[in-house]
Amino acid sequence: METEGQAKRIVEDAQSRAQEILAHASQEAQRVRQTLTAEAEQRKVQILRDTREKAEADARSSDVETDSLLANYKKLFEDRKDVAAKKAVELVLGD
């Protein structure tokens, strides 16, 4: 009887150990999932922030380019508006 009891304890200990192993695996799986998800979420935040900053910078470049273009238009117009008006009048009058 003592031997059977000893054998039963050996098996029960193994079952208990198996449950611990499975529980640990489940916890580890959960930890891995949380780690990967958290890393991906962090990366997502970084991607969105970088993209927004880059787009804003590109938009500011577009503004600067447009400002420069408008300044050129105004300067050209100031330089040539009299000539343009004179030519238009000549066209109308057929001079």
Next chain:
Amino acid sequence: MAESLERLHNRILSDARLKATGIVEQAEEKSRQTLEVSQAQAQRDANDILTRANLEAENIRRSILSSRIRANRLRILEEKNKIVQNVLRSVEQRLSDVASSDQFESTLKNLVLEAIEAVRVDNVVVIVGFRNAERKRHQS
């Protein structure tokens, strides 16, 4: 008899240890599989998050740039329109000034002749009338 019992005792314990080893090994194998499956699924989920993030980033980029580019194009169009309107006002003023200059008659005559040529008819009589002005006849 005692030796036989000892062998039986050892056999029982040996079988129990064998079974215990099998139970633990099974658990370890299942544990390994669980971790592999879970890690693969977590990696797919993470990849999905990043794929969606890239799509969202592209939408944000397009939204920011397209609205700003549209606004800048509008600014350019408005400036061009201002320039054209300015020239038109200047031209209108200059044309208006012609009416009170000594070029008026010759200019009017040229314009009328140009109109007649455009209409392509013979023997035309043109009567030009102005408010508060005498009637004049111009022979071409």
